[in-house]
Amino acid sequence: MSDSNRTDFTNPSMFILQGIPGLETAHIWISIPFCVMYAIAVLGNFAILFIVKREPSLHEPMFFFLCMLAVTDLVMSTSTIPKMLSIFWFNSREISFSACLTQMYFVHSLSGMESGILVAMAFDRYVAICHPLRHSTTLTNSVVAKIGLAVVMRSGILALPYPFLARQWPYCRTNIIPHSYCGHIAVVKLSCADIRISSYYGLFHLLSEIGMDGFFIALSYTQILRAIFHLPTKDARLKTFGTCISHLCAISALYVPDLFSSLMLRFGHNVPLHFLVLIVSLYHLIPPVLHPIIYGVKTKQIRGRLLQLFAHKKT
Template structure:
């Protein structure tokens, strides 16, 4: 393996992922918490899918969207963690150019899909709280399926230009990516060309997907809060708002780091590289691990079924 960053090529056959620059000697130790996060993400999301499938009372829009989120988190974490752990454990830094572009596509596609699922969950909470008597007639199973299909098509099509844009640029300076995965801007920043098209398209996707989803979520919760504050008693307001607590928490853990890192990649050239790499881990790794924990603990129906499952096995 050559780590030279002065190779003369137009299109590299491989890229080299550095992992965490400057901390290569500690990669094995650093891998322990990330391996734990991956295990929790896999176990937690499969548990959500198993419980919802097994319990007929959970076959409703909220839990169908939660299953979509679990599948998305499973694909996203499996796209990221295995290659990262191979870097930490086996120093396997090379990644084929096409494999890098494939990883790029899946990361951006399924990250955007998470955003769409959160917007769909906000719709479910809006209908459940603002129009409770019409919830079962508005969000029918065919409508939920169409919403899921629309999210897959939207995110799949919007993420498709990322690898094509990255492939068209000449890479004549270096093939070393100073982190552990192939994010769009991390790759195209290596090109020896004017990459404004890639940068502008990335911003367009950020605003048209996460921006519009974020606006939809905010508008939905404004309407939800209006209904909650109009309830006659404090206990009723707290109980109703509690049904949205899990959703609000995962939204904050999802959107805040993503917005910050997206702007940082484009406008934070003077920020330390380790800070870039750290944030890229936070905004990609935390949601797949936290989502099943938050929904499993804070959603009474899922928590009760989980306790029943363990109590039967322990009997």
């Protein structure tokens, strides 16, 4: 391409988000399930926060970690879905370069925070089952706060290279992002430079963070299962394992869509673009929607409190 026909978008002031490329005429219909799921995510996670705050019996490490997860899910979904809906409803596709990089940072850092909180919850289950007499002295409020701070700092620091790497590349092809939000790979693919560093760091971040967190979760559950199998009766084993079901479901709700969407972004070259973007966009809603439902249904204390609230309203 000659220089005369080449538009220079080095550090462009504005990007254009396409939404779901190829399905623009169906944006209104696509927005309906996204809007419903976002409403469920917001209401569900706020309900978790409200119940834990109001119920003194829930002021325990597991529920403090659950509140951290609820806040992370709320910020995670809010960092992408409102802009996505504005594209679907009002064709508001423009996003400034700085806002795009900010959204990119929040998307990747919050994803890491969710994973880190699930590791903390696995540690809580390990201490509660394998060392129940030391649970209250091991996981004090101070320790829980330090764990939460460590999770935030780790995820925040590991996500910092994303916007810095994206900012340094020259953008001389186009400023149109064929996605509904500013993901790292989606943005840097618009660059006319060699972006292997960005790609390698993204893969390193994915494998190291999920790999490390997955290792610690697997290690915790190995010890948990060993303790469960040493219990004297089948009922005791089932009851103890039942306390872990919610956490295992929450892990699946986060890791399965995360791995699937990340691998499709990097290796799904033969996948239709509209399907790829749709699946990746849903990733930001699946965990925030499923987490409060999982804990609301599977956790007896939260389920009981919800039933009490509804019964009180009817009377």
